[in-house]
Amino acid sequence: MPAASRPSLATVAELLKPITWFPPMWAFGCGVVASGLPLDGRWGLVLLGVLLAGPLVCATSQAVNDWFDREVDAINEPQRPIPSGRMPGRWGLYVALIWTGLSLLAALPLGDWGFGAAVMGLALAWAYSAPPLRLKRNGWWGNAACALSYEGLAWVTGAAVMAWGTMPHGRSVALALLYSLGAHGIMTLNDFKSIEGDRATGIGSLPVRLGVRGAARAACLTMLLPQAVVVGLLLLWQAPWHAAAVGGLILAQARMMQRFLANPRAQATWYSGFGVPLFVLGMLVSAFALRGLV
Structure with a gap:
């Protein structure tokens, strides 16, 4: 095949968006911490789980999204690999399919729970972007699918891998679900940069549905x-210092949100860079609270 008819490795890497791999890798790590179990004999599984959460399943979701969003990106981000022509023909789809297969193969050593979680994460990735479901056409459903896959599913999988494939403790599942709900709001931050293209192509993101300020x-x-509920649960579980730490992070986020709310379109990227890290730091604090309880 002529070199000009296939993408460069740098273009493939750009399609897979490594910067987006951090959230599920972090959530998987939080699940590992929350399990309260030692890493002895589990290092290989944990490293494989981190690889699966980020460079495989999350990267697959990015490739799938870019392929089925190529018309939207032609308006919002024409410099992306597919609309710019740097990824020619159907290579975007081929990469998505290849990474789906690699993800499933990598999940096999993680047992039934790890493999099932990978299948669910990949199913959500395709359902989010691909017809006929294309969940992203509705901002409520689409953001929920991403948040559950990136945060809750990754957290529970990390805890389950540490427990040799058994169901994590109910407290860990509860925190995973709460942080998934909170991550729904984080997903909305990404939609402020693409309002014009979303509106033109029938994507009902929340900025399109509710307006920018809504x-x-x-x-x-x-x-x-959801973070406030986490604080309440930590107090109920007799972890007051961890509850206080999460509460302090909430107050800092609320203060930063004032700047975001004053001009959402201009400040969404700023808040993603400075406010969201406080959210994910609270996840780790909560995970250590559970570890102490165990």
């Missing part, structure tokens, strides 16, 4: 309220 308020409430 979506910004919804995102903030969705991020803050």
Whole structure:
């Protein structure tokens, strides 16, 4: 095949968006910490799980999304690999299919739970972007699919891998679900940069459905309220210092949200860079609280 008819490795890497791999890798690590179990004899499985969460399943979701969003990206981000022509023909789809297969193969050593989680994560990735479901056409459903896959599913999988494939403790599952709900708001932050293309192509993101300010308020409430419930649960579980730490992180986020709410379109990227890290830091604090309880 002539070199000009296939993408360069750098273009493939750009399609897979390594910067997006961090959230599920972090959530998987939080699940590992929350399990309270030692790493002895599990290092290989944990490293494989981190690889699966980020460079495989999450990367697959990025390739799938770019392929089925090529018309949207032609409006919003024409410099992306597919609309720019740097990834010619159907190579975007081929990469998505190849990475799906690699993800399934890598999940096999993780046992029934790890493999099942990979299947579910990949199913959500394709359902989010690909017809006929194309969940992203509805901002509520699409963001929920991403948040559950990136945060809750990765957290529970990390805890399950540490427990040799058994179901994690109910407390760990509860925190995973709460942080998934909070991550729904984080997903909304990404939609402010693509309002024109979403509206033109029938993508009902929350900024399109609710307007810029309505979506910004919804995102903030969705991020803050689940964290407040986490604080209440940590107090109930007799972890007051961890509850206080998460509470302090919430207050810092709320203060930063004032700047975001004043101009959501201009400040969404800023808040993603400075406010969201406080959210994910709270995840780790909560995980250590569970570890102490175990």
